[in-house]
Amino acid sequence: MARISLKVNGKTQVVDVDPETPLLYVLRNDLQLNGPKFGCGLAQCGACTVIMSGNAIRSCVTLVSAAQNQPVTTLEGLGSTKKMHKIQQAFVDEQALQCGYCINGMIMTSKALLDKNPKPTDSQIKEALAGNLCRCGTHTRILRAVKRASGQKV
Amino acid sequence: MKTMEFTRRQFLKGTGALIVSFNLFPPASDLFAQATVGPGSEPDPTSLDSWLAIAQDGTVTVFSGKVDLGTGVETALAQIVAEELDVPFKQIKMIGLDTTKAIDQGITAGSRTIERGGPQLRQAAAAARQELFKLASARLNAPVDTLAVKDGVVSVAGNPAKKVSYGELIGGKQFNVKITATGTGWDMKVAPEVKAKDVKDYKVVGTSQKRVELPAKLTGEFTYAHDVRIPGMLHGRVVRPPTITSKPASVDESTAKNIPGLVKVVQEGSFLGIVCETEWAAIKAARALRVSWSEPTTKMPADAEAVFAYIKNTKSLRDQVTVNKGNLDTALGQASKTYKATYRWPFQLHGMMGPSCAVADVGKDRATLYTGTQGSFDTRKAVAELLGFPEKNVRVLYRESSGSYGRMGADDVSEDAALLSRAVGKPVRVQWMRDDEHGWEPKGPAQLDLARAGVDAQGRIIAWDFADRGFPLTAASGRGLRLLASRQIGMKPTADGNSNGTAGGGEIYAFENQRCAAPLVPWVQTDETPLRTGYLRAPGDMARCFASESFIDEIAADLRADPVQFRLRYLSNNQRAIDALIAATKQAGWQERPSPAPASTGPKAMGRGVAISNRANTICGAVADVEVDKATGNVTVKRFTLSHDCGLIINPDGLKNQIEGNIIQSMSRALLEEVKFDGTGIKSLDWSSYPIIRFPDVPEIEIVLINRPEMPALGGGEPSSAPIAAAIANAIFDATGVRLREAPFTPERVLAGLKKA
Numbered sequence: 016m017a018r019i020s021l022k023v024n025g026k027t028q029v030v031d032v033d034p035e036t037p038l039l040y041v042l043r044n045d046l047q048l049n050g051p052k053f054g055c056g057l058a059q060c061g062a063c064t065v066i067m068s069g070n071a072i073r074s075c076v077t078l079v080s081a082a083q084n085q086p087v088t089t090l091e092g093l094g095s096t097k098k099m100h101k102i103q104q105a106f107v108d109e110q111a112l113q114c115g116y117c118i119n120g121m122i123m124t125s126k127a128l129l130d131k132n133p134k135p136t137d138s139q140i141k142e143a144l145a146g147n148l149c150r151c152g153t154h155t156r157i158l159r160a161v162k163r164a165s166g167q168k169v
Numbered sequence: 170m171k172t173m174e175f176t177r178r179q180f181l182k183g184t185g186a187l188i189v190s191f192n193l194f195p196p197a198s199d200l201f202a203q204a205t206v207g208p209g210s211e212p213d214p215t216s217l218d219s220w221l222a223i224a225q226d227g228t229v230t231v232f233s234g235k236v237d238l239g240t241g242v243e244t245a246l247a248q249i250v251a252e253e254l255d256v257p258f259k260q261i262k263m264i265g266l267d268t269t270k271a272i273d274q275g276i277t278a279g280s281r282t283i284e285r286g287g288p289q290l291r292q293a294a295a296a297a298r299q300e301l302f303k304l305a306s307a308r309l310n311a312p313v314d315t316l317a318v319k320d321g322v323v324s325v326a327g328n329p330a331k332k333v334s335y336g337e338l339i340g341g342k343q344f345n346v347k348i349t350a351t352g353t354g355w356d357m358k359v360a361p362e363v364k365a366k367d368v369k370d371y372k373v374v375g376t377s378q379k380r381v382e383l384p385a386k387l388t389g390e391f392t393y394a395h396d397v398r399i400p401g402m403l404h405g406r407v408v409r410p411p412t413i414t415s416k417p418a419s420v421d422e423s424t425a426k427n428i429p430g431l432v433k434v435v436q437e438g439s440f441l442g443i444v445c446e447t448e449w450a451a452i453k454a455a456r457a458l459r460v461s462w463s464e465p466t467t468k469m470p471a472d473a474e475a476v477f478a479y480i481k482n483t484k485s486l487r488d489q490v491t492v493n494k495g496n497l498d499t500a501l502g503q504a505s506k507t508y509k510a511t512y513r514w515p516f517q518l519h520g521m522m523g524p525s526c527a528v529a530d531v532g533k534d535r536a537t538l539y540t541g542t543q544g545s546f547d548t549r550k551a552v553a554e555l556l557g558f559p560e561k562n563v564r565v566l567y568r569e570s571s572g573s574y575g576r577m578g579a580d581d582v583s584e585d586a587a588l589l590s591r592a593v594g595k596p597v598r599v600q601w602m603r604d605d606e607h608g609w610e611p612k613g614p615a616q617l618d619l620a621r622a623g624v625d626a627q628g629r630i631i632a633w634d635f636a637d638r639g640f641p642l643t644a645a646s647g648r649g650l651r652l653l654a655s656r657q658i659g660m661k662p663t664a665d666g667n668s669n670g671t672a673g674g675g676e677i678y679a680f681e682n683q684r685c686a687a688p689l690v691p692w693v694q695t696d697e698t699p700l701r702t703g704y705l706r707a708p709g710d711m712a713r714c715f716a717s718e719s720f721i722d723e724i725a726a727d728l729r730a731d732p733v734q735f736r737l738r739y740l741s742n743n744q745r746a747i748d749a750l751i752a753a754t755k756q757a758g759w760q761e762r763p764s765p766a767p768a769s770t771g772p773k774a775m776g777r778g779v780a781i782s783n784r785a786n787t788i789c790g791a792v793a794d795v796e797v798d799k800a801t802g803n804v805t806v807k808r809f810t811l812s813h814d815c816g817l818i819i820n821p822d823g824l825k826n827q828i829e830g831n832i833i834q835s836m837s838r839a840l841l842e843e844v845k846f847d848g849t850g851i852k853s854l855d856w857s858s859y860p861i862i863r864f865p866d867v868p869e870i871e872i873v874l875i876n877r878p879e880m881p882a883l884g885g886g887e888p889s890s891a892p893i894a895a896a897i898a899n900a901i902f903d904a905t906g907v908r909l910r911e912a913p914f915t916p917e918r919v920l921a922g923l924k925k926a
Contacts (some may be wrong), residue, residue: 037911040449050388084562094388107383145863146863147864148856150571152829164294
């Protein structure tokens with residue numbers, strides 16, 4: 016076990032965990048942040064995506080020790096039902112989910128995309144989300160939501 | 170610690186609605202529905218209070234026995250109740266299913282909730298409305314027929330000052346009224362004698378209300394089954410054999426013992442699991458455990474060829490004949506030309522994005538479960554049998570899971586969690602790992618479809634013989650079947666499995682001599698293997714429709730007939746099917762001509778294909794526009810057009826969302842998906858060995874909704890999966906002249922066809 020200092024959603028918190036624990040389990044179980052989800056544990060589906068130092072990363076394969084003192088943003092860090100982030104609001108406007116289990120990854124990946132490329136083309140959005148899986152088949156709505164969030168005409 | 174119980178209670182407090190205790194077991198004798206429940210008994214469907222309650226502020230709480238599986242059905246059901254009671258949509262609160270508080274309306278499955286559960290809630294609401302009018306009549310001293318209601322306020326016609334709200338009439342009190350309720354589950358008839366509102370007066374039904382739970386899902390505030398945490402909860406993982414349910418011959422715990430937080434290695438029969446204090450420790454310990462498994466008594470089939478040979482050559486359990494008219498043999502003998510073809514469909518996965526997860530808290534003689542089961546009462550029965558408890562001592566609290574598409578009708582993980590919790594005497598959360606889920610989920614089974622037809626001298630089909638051969642579905646909770654953990658501790662099934670459906674074999678057409686059947690072949694092993702079978706999205710329909718709608722296309726092509734016109738000849742009595750076919754083809758800009766299209770000269774070939782389907786009386790017409798790369802065999806669906814007639818539409822945008830999802834998921838199944846295996850086990854254990862569709866391959870989608878207010882509301886969404894593979898296969902043929910009779914339509918298969926051509 017080791018004491019590790021994390022900077023999550025702007026708050027510094029110290030956890031006492033096995034340093035080999037993937038960040039995902041610490042976020043979920045120690046910090047009670049349910050946004051990131053376990054989907055595969057293999058970095059294949061994207062359900063666990065968080066933003067670390069500006070990049071969308073897979074928290075299921077990122078050791079908690081590697082996140083030490085790096086700014087981490089989870090879905091909860093974007094907004095709440097009371098005050099939604101524009102990407103979250105765009106997903107409501109487009110009704111862009113069904114079960115929503117993958118949607119954390121869609122939003123966090125889109126956030127990282129829009130931070131770097133505020134007006135992406137359709138194919139740039141598709142490319143950015145190519146590594147995120149959705150089983151309900153909400154893809155066309157998700158694409159529209161990201162476009163809407165970027166302020167472009169849907 | 171934030172749990173669903175807490176947030177729900179706060180939520181109800183916040184809206185001023187009733188306060189429901191979700192933590193106590195047995196339930197406290199609260200107001201409303203719970204008051205109709207004695208300890209250990211269930212809500213009485215003949216008591217109006219069992220269905221809904223109205224708070225002083227007018228909030229209507231509905232104790233629905235149906236659950237939202239991520240399809241938005243809770244929103245649609247709330248619309249139905251709001252409509253019938255004439256209260257604002259936002260005033261309806263749907264309470265998550267709790268087996269001690271909800272009426273058993275049957276499993277939530279098959280896209281049949283609006284069709285079956287909708288009228289049950291509508292009639293309960295209509296009965297409540299009738300009762301409220303009686304109360305208002307007395308309060309306002311006016312005859313019932315002079316009363317009108319708007320937004321939950323009843324007033325007297327011509328004297329709007331005389332008014333009273335529902336909240337004032339009944340708020341916080343019970344109705345204490347009996348209604349009729351006969352039959353059970355899906356077939357329960359609730360208050361049929363009460364006249365429901367006329368459809369022409371509908372204001373909420375038919376509008377695209379936004380999904381009630383989406384904001385919380387988008388911010389991490391929603392509590393999925395995976396997010397349930399209860400005090401003292403430990404973490405479990407299961408360790409399953411790679412092939413079949415053989416016993417752990419030896420278990421070496423030494424490597425797991427050093428992992429801090431290990432609570433117990435649990436072995437019961439051939440069931441093996443780990444319980445730890447933290448989730449990561451449980452994952453590590455399950456991986457570290459060294460197990461040697463005894464030699465399996467039955468083997469997996471060696472490959473897909475072996476499965477199809479077995480299906481073809483094995484005597485059926487029952488033939489499931491749905492159409493049998495005329496004299497097939499005579500007609501085939503008289504035909505001027507006959508056709509014959511065989512089609513194959515592989516084992517496929519549901520592939521839930523979130524692997525199975527449940528929390529169980531098992532005490533000495535009672536158990537509580539938090540799970541995303543599609544059948545809470547089925548899970549209750551299965552777990553009660555597993556633990557040897559009376560059913561009334563098991564409480565199941567539904568928590569929405571990852572979209573499950575039929576998979577969670579077999580709630581394996583609740584049984585795993587129950588066994589592990591019993592072993593340690595504490596609440597245990599179990600989540601399957603990705604390879605557990607891919608490896609052991611009950612799969613949509615392989616199907617082998619055999620078709621024969623004969624045409625007369627005028628090119629008219631006079632004989633049609635269709636047999637869909639396949640396996641019964643043997644994995645389901647609580648229906649005489651046994652799930653993994655039950656099997657592993659030695660419990661035997663008492664049933665041989667359920668039907669994989671029968672629709673889609675060409676019965677939508679009227680042929681003079683016609684036979685459509687779906688013979689069920691007993692599955693190979695007596696023990697469960699990773700090729701266990703379960704309900705997958707419109708069970709069996711996609712394969713049957715692929716076969717029958719390809720077959721009719723083959724005949725049309727041979728006779729140089731336009732595929733749409735050719736189909737229309739045999740839809741003579743089915744106006745809805747004609748309308749759906751015409752609506753889809755018109756929207757797609759269909760040009761009348763036979764298939765295949767004239768050969769193209771470039772590197773890419775373009776084609777269009779059509780198909781129609783009828784699942785549970787919901788009718789779809791589908792047109793696929795595809796592009797085939799002649800050099801690689803790669804198929805790109807450029808555009809998909811689908812017409813959908815499910816009678817009265819409750820929520821158009823919600824319905825569209827479901828249809829889009831079914832098109833995309835079914836495209837993925839048609840083009841990419843096949844469970845790989847050999848004699849030693851499943852080879853598709855992650856997303857790289859079982860690829861599914863990704864964003865760059867998603868086509869443009871156009872949907873034509875056909876609303877029929879004169880009809881009841883039927884199932885929406887899932888029926889649209891049925892024609893997808895057929896339309897794509899027919900489009901590939903149109904583009905290239907290559908007829909694919911086996912799914913998925915991989916580049917290798919297309920290329921092999923192109924080389925032969």
